Amino acid sequence: MSTSDSKHDIVPVPHEAAELFRLMAEEIEECAIFLMDPHGVITTWNRAAEVMKGYLAHEAVGQYLGILYTPEDVARDRPAHNLREAAKHGYYREETWRKKKDGSLFFAHVALTALRDDGGQLLGFSKVTLDLTPHKMLEQCLDEKEETQRIMEAAKAGTWKWQVGNGHIEFSPAFLGMLGYQEHELGQQDDAWDKLVHPDDAPGWGAQLAAVRQQCPALPLACELRLRRKDGAWRWFYMRAEWRWNERDRAFLLMGVNVDIHDRKLLSQESEALALQIQTERNRFAAILDQMPVSVVLAEVPGGAVLYQNQVSQRLFGTPPLALPSYRDYAQFQLADADGRPLPAHEHPLARAIAQDAPASAEQVLARQADGALAHFSVSAAPVHDDDGVARVAVSVMHDIEAQTRLRKLLEAEKERAQVTLKAITNGVVTTDLDGLVDSMNAAAERMTGWSEAQARGQAVGAVVELRDADGAAAPDNPIALCLRENRAVSSPGHALLLARGGRRYSVEHASAPLHLADGRPDGAVLVLHDVTEARGLLDSLSHQATHDALTGLVNRREFSVRLQRALDRNKETAEKNSALLYMDLDQFKIINDTCGHGAGDELLRQLAYAYGQHVRERDTLARIGGDEFALIVEHCTEAEAMRVADKLLETTRAFRYVCKERSFQLGVSIGLIPIDGVADSVEEALRLADHACYIAKESGRNRVLIQKSGDVEMVQRRNDMYWTTRVGDAFRADQLELFYQPIEALGGAARGLHYEILLRMKNGSAGPILPGTFLPSAERYDIMPSIDRWVLDHSLAWLEQHPQHVAELELCSINLSQRTLADPAFRQYAVARIGSSSLPPQKLCFEITETGAAANLHKTLSFINELKALGCSFALDDFGTGMASFAYLKQLPVDYVKIDGSFIQAMGCSQVDFEMVRFTNEISHLMGRRTIAEFVSNQDTLQQLKAIGVDFAQGFLLGKPRPLAPAPRA
Known part of the structure; x- marks a missing residue:
């Protein structure tokens, strides 16, 4: 037998290999393993699969793979999708939630493998599943623990656990960090509290702790106390603790949390002190007035x-x-x-x-x-x-004046003698002989001249009573000499200056009269001196107070207006235009008031006013005309010279530092500069133009100078804004606003009820109603959009409530909301109350919001949407696609409709990019469960393209132009 033949003999035949695989799979306890045919029908099921999924082998074999998926995944056709991916790539893996027979879920790691023969023919699939639920739960616990730690750090809070029975205490790292300690530096016994608690707080805290321990576990611990940091500083904390049963030690455990309230406590104490000071001042003021006669x-x-x-x-x-x-x-x-x-x-x-x-x-x-x-x-x-x-x-x-009224009649008969007598008694009186030599002086005259009667008697009256005019120049003639020479009474034409011995000066009014014997012969003269020094000083003080700012000592707004008017008048009288007006508004001044209080803000203004004064010529006028606003008239200078003055003020502000509460603050200033060259005919207009320039400087980035001249684009824009803002206000009062509507049609073919968008117009335009694009931008900039939106909502609901038959045919009415309105809690409360009290079903209302408006304050936008959706209203995201993160916001905003921006709709017929943008937006919106509306549909070709790609609704001139809301729209 050959070697190759021997190897061939030990390879099992296919049916034996399959049996070996089945036996091996049956013995694996940690992995659920089963086989499926090419259609996903289960053919083999091991014991681990029975335990993990709850189905016995005879229950699972012959069933489609979908019985193991959640209803949501089945609805999304995930079983078929996963089989296709495995067949396409050879395998498919995922970690997800799977369903057991009893309906419960477990987190599984799934490996799906396609089985093919040597010829590549698909024989079926194998699937291996691992139960990762414990690992998933552990991961979630770790995430929750980390999140809790972040929350505690953000709230400046730390925790502790105290086994009161044995005195063992455990402080959290956050607690130790707030007090500057490292782990174990405080110890782990209850004497650690003795190191921490302020001596003044210790008795109250100890008494409350004793009561808590006596009533364990019913009574919690809650108090405010001071704890010592490691560096020796004391800080206020709010402490709260409750009893928890410790199963391990079979005893109750006191678990507590400490929250740092030091800053709030100091602010509260400061507020109480200020309130007491205010009340004291009020009482003092009332006491003073109550003492007045x-x-x-x-x-x-x-x-x-x-x-x-x-x-x-x-x-x-x-x-x-x-x-x-x-x-x-x-x-x-x-x-x-x-x-x-x-x-x-x-x-x-x-x-x-x-x-x-x-x-x-x-x-x-x-x-x-x-x-x-x-x-x-x-x-x-x-x-x-x-x-x-x-x-x-x-x-x-x-x-x-009751007494004066009675005396007036009694004294009329002796009027002349009474006047002389009263003057002699209450004023300085000097009598002379016919040669003008002093005969007598009363006490008041002695005080005022510095001469005693004995010293003055026989002296020439001009040497004793040294009079000069108000400017200090020598008087042209002695009043006694004139009186004796002309034998008539002489009085001072105005205030005179009396020089007393010793250098003291008095402001006086004087009068002299000849004295006659009984037979009419002259016998000398009398000089009466009326001391008006105090009155003159009071008058000067009042004059200064009336024309100057009490805080900074600069010229106030009223006096500044007078001087500015003089500058304007001089400018009209001469051909030389050489004056300028600077309007200055401090940047970030509110931070000082909010951080250090208004007293600190006042002191800063005094110091800054002094610093500005160092760069102002004596002939120029620097004034404080508002809270943190200054103005300067620069006279007899060119525009370039005025600009240099403005730059000096700008640099002075940049270099200025104000130290308060161990913090150094730096300010900026926005300066508007206008040449006084005839662009303004009045003080009000000049200040308004300079204020405009300052406003534009602030909008352009702050801390800069802007020269504004007649005809500048920014000034024209500002005036245009003010014009339209005024027009909107007049339109409110004169009922010049009206509502239009534009239909929105469904493209699915099924008949639907009325669906339209409410639009706003202003009456009395020269070419018909004025479109909102003309006046709403100004309304946005001047923050009156919430009033406009409230008007639109109120009038729309009122109109619909008056037409119940129309409401029966209505499917949806869309109303636009501005960015400012979405962030206005008052409008949200009004809308909820108005809709809630309306007879109109809320389900027939849809509010359109723009992507940029929603993103400006996403938190408040979500609160607004959720509260109105709870009533039944729906929402549409308008102008979708124009923002940089449209799809990101689409995921976060629970809107019902997506209005695809008209710029894409208009260009989709001639631009493949725009066509794909519309198609992609439609698909993504549908995938997220939103319906789509195409704006600006103006021709049949575009309409057919929209129908082809499945857009739900269309709006545009092709389907209907905007029309007045009355009479009622028809389906």
Whole structure:
């Protein structure tokens, strides 16, 4: 026998090999192994398959492979797909969930192999399955543990476990990390708490812990306390712990979590301190006003509601204090004019001050007091303007002039002598002889001149009373000499300067008069000096306060407007155009206020204003005109010179550093610069143009200077936005908005109900209704789209509620929502309430959202969609395909329809790329369970292509142009 023959003898025949394979497969316990014919019918089934899948061999053999798949996989035809892949490539592997006989699932590794004979003919398939469910569950547990750890780190929280019985405590790495400790540095016994808990918190914490231990396991532990970090710093934590049964130790275990609340605690303490300070200031202010002998009333502007009355006012008009809702109710004050005519509410000085935004007064009014008696008062009222020039409070002061009124009649007979006497008593009085030598001085004159009467007697009055004009120049003539020479009374034409001995100066008003004997002969003269130094200083102070910002000391907005008007007027009078206006808005200023408080923000503005002032010439005007807004008038300079000034201010801001709470802050500034060259006819227009330039600088990237001139593209765009924003507001008020509709037709051939999209138009266009593309972009930029969307929703629902027969024929009505509306919680609440109270079935409403609008705030968009879908509404993703991540968003957004962007639809007839984009979008959308709508369908060829590739719906001029919603659309 040859060698080859011997080898041939030991090879089993085919039926023996098959039997050997079957016996081997039967003995394998970890792997389910079975064979199938070429059609997927099971022919062999081992014992491991019976255990793993629950089917006995006689139950499985003869059945199609699909009995082992989940219903979802069967619906997706996965069994046939897997057989095709194995036949095509020789094998197919996957890890997935499989179904047991009892319906439960297990996670399996599956290897499917195609069996072929020597000629390549498919004989059937073998399948080997491993149960990986324990490994899958372990993987999920590890993932959940890692996710829990990330959550704890993000929440600044750490955990601990305390076996109270034996004192053993275990801190988590996160807990130790928050306090700066390494593992085992704190120890593992309960004395570790003694190292951590603040001494002031220890008694309360210990008492609560004792109570928790006494009532184990019913009572949890919850408290706020301070723990010491390793570096010695104390931090506030919220601690909560509950009892858990430890099966291993057969004892209860106290498991707790500590959350870092240090920053919140400090903020709360700071807020309480500020609230107390505010209340203290309010009480101090009320106490001051209550001590005043006059009636004081504070009212709100512009409504006029009475906010406060001091005690004098309460006694005058009765108690409790009046709480009048508006100045139209001021008649309850019961005032009358000097003739006794009752004053109507609108004639009260306080009402006039509020309505006219200007001071108002009445020299004499009669007031009906609480006891019914009439008293005489003078009344003054004025609005109180804030730093931004806006009045929010007005004040009224009533002075009791009852005594003056009575005395006026008694003193009229001795008017001249009384005037001289009063002047001599209350002012400085100097008398001279006929030669102008001092005879006498009263105490006030001694104080004002620095001379005693003894020193001054016999001295020339000009040497004792040294008068100069208000500017300090020598007076042209001595008033006593003039009075004696001309034998007449002489008074100062205005304020004069009195130089006293020792160098002190007084602002005075003076008057002199000749003295006569009984027979009429002259006997000398009298000089009366009225000290107006304090009044002059107060007037100067008030003038400065009225024209300057109280915080920075710069010119305020009102004075800046006056000076800007002068610059505009000079510019009109001369051909030389050499002035410029700079409008500056700080960038990122809100961060300082939010981080360090408004007090820090105020201090920053003071420092920055001083820094700006170092680069401003004396003849230029720098002003603070708003919260963090400054403006500068640069005069007598070219445009290039003004630009250099702007660059200096920009560089000053960049170099400026403000340190607060151990943090250094850096600001930027956006500057708008306009030459004052006739582009503006008024202060308001000049400021508006400069503000526009500043706005464009901010939009262009911040921290830069933008020169804006008449006709610039950005300025034209801004004015266009403002024009259309105003037009939209007028359209709201004048009912100039109207609703159109455009039909959407199904391409499947089956008859369907009405389906259309609601469109918005504005009336009164010169060539018909104004399309939304003209005015909606401006509305988007000026943030009034939520109001427009609310109007469209409300009017659409109202119209449908009025046409129930039309609603019966309606299948779906689509309404567009803007990006800003999707992120507006107030609109979401309104929409849910409005739809919920409507008689229209929510299933007939579909809201169209754009891909870019949804992506701008995906979290809020998903909340909006889910809440309205819960009512029954559907959603469509409009303009699909224009974004960079369209399919990624399509997976995340639970929309019902996908509207393929019209740019692809219009070009698909002449562009293979666009055709494939439409076809691919349609297939992907269908695969995700969404129906598709093609926009801008304008010809039959495009319509036939859409039908051929299976698009569900079409919309465009071919199928119907937009028409007014009334009368009702017809099917």
